[in-house]
Amino acid sequence: MPVSTLPGGALVRAARPGDEPAILRCIQSLAAYEKEPDAVVNTVERLTDALFGERPAAFTHVVELDGEVVAIALWFTTYSTWTGEQGMWLEDLWVDEAYRGRGYGRVLVQTLAAVCVERGFPRFEWTVLDWNAPSIAFYRALGAVGMDEWTTQRVTGAALARLAGR
Template sequence: MTPRDLPGGAVLRAARPGDEPGILACIRALAIYEREPDAVVNTTEAIGETLFGGEPRAFCHVVERDGAIVGIAIWFLTYSTWTGRHGIWLEDLYVDEAQRGRGYGKQLIASLASVCVERGYSRLEWTVLDWNAPSIAFYRSIGATPMDEWTTQRLTGEALEALAG
């Protein structure tokens, strides 16, 4: 992606090696916001391998301001059997509380929409916690619609291991 200048002297760009500590700090701050402060077990090493290793499976766009990462959009590819095309799953979107209101979140999502359009992907999707009214209002303001008829399912821990058998 081509870096973009944003208000306040910030830059929106693809993540690069060396960004791992700032990305992890945003992930931890998001976990605190989402009331799961002890849930993050990720490391800078794992982030580096995931984003910049031999075959990256996830990607990240960052907002950098004054040398610090103040926003992230971490994403990966999906595939729709119905459309026969890829899409993007936005795993995490976070902008530092002190930096909100500058349009950085909207620009991060817009950068993913641009990837979809440029590559012919059919959709951009994500989940949001039911109680997160500010984020839900933001998503509605950019034209996102809820998928109320779908419920996310998850296997983890012992249930995942038991099924793997």
């Protein structure tokens, strides 16, 4: 996807090597906002491998203003056994607080929607914390529909090891 210039000179573009420290800062800021400031164990090195390694596991689009990354949308592909097609999962959407209200979140979501359409992905999905009313309202305004009948399940740490029989 090409670089797009927004009013005020901000750029929307795919992440490139060298953006990892700014992307990690945004991830850490999102974790703090979601009341989990110590949960991020990711590193610049891990991001480099995940985003730009031999087999990228994830992709990121950023908003850059005056040479600084001020917003990110980190995503990866999914696969639906029901449709037999790939889709997109938005893992993290973050706009630095000082830059909110400028439409950066909207343009990032629109950019990812365009990637979905270009690639023929019929699904664009993500989760949002049920207490995050501003984000829920934002997503609804974009046309997103809540999947209230679905509940995310997770196994980690010692429970994961037990499940694996270890």
